[in-house]
Amino acid sequence: MSGTMKITLKVWRQADPTAPGAFEEYVAPDVSPDMSFLEMLDVVNERLIEGGKDPIAFDHDCREGICGMCGLMINGAAHGPSKLTTTCQLHMRSFKDGDHITIEPWRAKAFPVIRDLVVDRTPLDRIIQAGGFISVATGSPQDANALPIGKPDADESMDAAACIGCGACVAACPNASSSLFTAAKISHLGLLPQGQPERYRRALKMVAQMDLEGFGGCTLFGECMAACPKGISIDFIKRMHGDYLWAAVTEKPEKVTLGSG
């Protein structure tokens, strides 16, 4: 094991959603390069607790890069300097002894800070609720492979379905747009046969919800794609735009029916 590093942290501290918040500096004198970024924060927090201070609040759960809970703006890059990496999978070997690291929460009007580095990302859940589902009659399952799906479609759908909803796309976007998230959720269903009946209504509703939540619009900077830990392409945003445009021209208004068949 190589030697330890001294890292100086500049961390956003904010007691609650309405408090003003400010940066505070902390020195971590004995950081191992084998630590993950969150383990480094754990060690800093241990010391804060021992000193009778409030630990730094940050979101985390699985710590294996698949749950989408963690997410920090690290030196101006969402999830830090490593590509295709969540914050929990970022390791301190990406930094060097004496480095100064600025840690900020995701910044968006739709993502209010709850405390320190923790933000409220329920707007993303509401975008899903607006249309990120398929409506099927439940009951006995049909045979596997009863519905053939071409390999390219299945692959593309899975690429979109890789989205873990971490919000890095919003955080990295100069417009604080959630277009990449919304596009991924629209596309992973819209590329499969099961997603076809509601495909265009889904685009209308999820885009409407995205606007309602106060996210900015997409100007195709491409920053979201670079920040995405799952490498989701802005081609899905293009697909969302196409679905939305087609929906706006062709989709009939929803009717209230008795549903008596």
Place this chain on the structure above:
Amino acid sequence: MGSVFAPNLWDMLKFWNSSVGKKVVMGVTGLVLVGFVIGHMAGNLQIFMGQVRYNAYAKLLQEDIIEVTWAVRIALLVSVILHVLSAWQLTQRAWAARPVDYSIREAQVSTYASRTMRWGGVFLFVFLVVHLGQFTLGWKWLLPEFIRGAAYGNVVLAFERPLWVAFYLLAMFFLLLHLVHGTWAVLRTLGVAKNAAEPLARRIPWIIALVVTVGFSLVPLGVALGVVR
């Protein structure tokens, strides 16, 4: 009940109110304007075919087919208004979407062209007003020697002044950036681009942007270098 291809007013308002709808309007009007700058650039190059030819071209547009010219002007005016309005409103929304900014945010892959769309666009609008005032409306404070109908002479008089040459070349630089991002983005806004391994690559947009802006720049440069006089 809206039927296919017959959206009612309410649907159109909903479309206009959505971020994607405004973006589509900005893209479609942008395409109209791209078509215009290509034609305008090609027409301007006739200045290298001499005074008689150039003034005849000006007369064609301003007298012989003035009805067509007016139809095009109205389409362009509507396009510019909708383009600027949608850009303005989307910018306001984008700025409102991040009330507290980061202390640092490093651009990862976004291009200089994409980051200058807004302020570059403002500059291009100012340029548009000055350009129309100078060569179409004949504002004397912009070009004291302006003579209506003497298109060739007006161009030469303007570009014998180095400051005007510099101003026009600067405008063409911003037009270059605006076209590099705009012509690339519009296909993604309308959902018609193909999936790509490198979706951020902009080869054909660079060609379009360079042809248009170099073509335009040849006119002030031609006068400044004494090729056109």
